Amino acid sequence: xxxxQEIIRKKRDGQPLSEEEIRFFINGIRDNVVSEGxxxxxxxxxxxxxxxxPERVALTMAMRDSGTVxxxxxxxxxxxxxxxxxxxxxxxxxxxxxxxxxxACGGYVPMISGRGLGHTGGTxxxxxxxxxxxxxxxxxxxxxxxxxxxxxSAKPARWPxxxxxxxxxxxxxxxxxxxH
Numbered sequence: 001x002x003x004x005q006e007i008i009r010k011k012r013d014g015q016p017l018s019e020e021e022i023r024f025f026i027n028g029i030r031d032n033v034v035s036e037g038x039x040x041x042x043x044x045x046x047x048x049x050x051x052x053x054p055e056r057v058a059l060t061m062a063m064r065d066s067g068t069v070x071x072x073x074x075x076x077x078x079x080x081x082x083x084x085x086x087x088x089x090x091x092x093x094x095x096x097x098x099x100x101x102x103x104a105c106g107g108y109v110p111m112i113s114g115r116g117l118g119h120t121g122g123t124x125x126x127x128x129x130x131x132x133x134x135x136x137x138x139x140x141x142x143x144x145x146x147x148x149x150x151x152x153s154a155k156p157a158r159w160p161x162x163x164x165x166x167x168x169x170x171x172x173x174x175x176x177x178x179x180h
Contacts, residue, residue: 004028004038011045019058026062070110075143079106095123110146 002024028034
């Protein structure tokens with residue numbers, strides 16, 4: 001058992017964090033037992049003291065494992081499975097353009113999309129503006145969609161990653177599973 005403040009203090013003093021400490025902190029964020037102030041304090045100490053490669057790997061894995069990890073093996077995808085994440089910005093259309101381009105080349109792009117990236121909104125905000133666009137299909141629909149259209153966007157929230165699909169308009173018109 002760890003205390004968030006001890007993890008912050010350890011990193012503040014320039015010591016490396018263990019995988020267990022990192023997992024504890026990330027799970028504390030997920031479970032709402034670590035405060036925003038503590039998150040900010042750890043972020044500041046990491047800014048000043050950086051993270052070693054093992055710490056970075058542990059942080060990445062802890063973040064991945066803090067929710068449900070989707071397993072794509074059962075779909076027998078015949079192309080590369082890749083991701084692209086946007087940091088927002090004026091226009092912020094890279095995600096909307098890059099996904100279909102990768103799909104056209106045979107790639108699969110299940111992508112986590114965010115909300116409210118500044119004044120422009122996130123990719124998910126843009127997709128929700130499309131009338132009838134379903135951002136919460138169930139797991140079966142999700143897997144059918146990825147097999148059908150190769151390109152989708154996931155929203156980090158309920159079900160571990162509620163998803164919304166965005167792909168070629170011709171396919172959207174043909175597939176009723178995408179709309180209510």
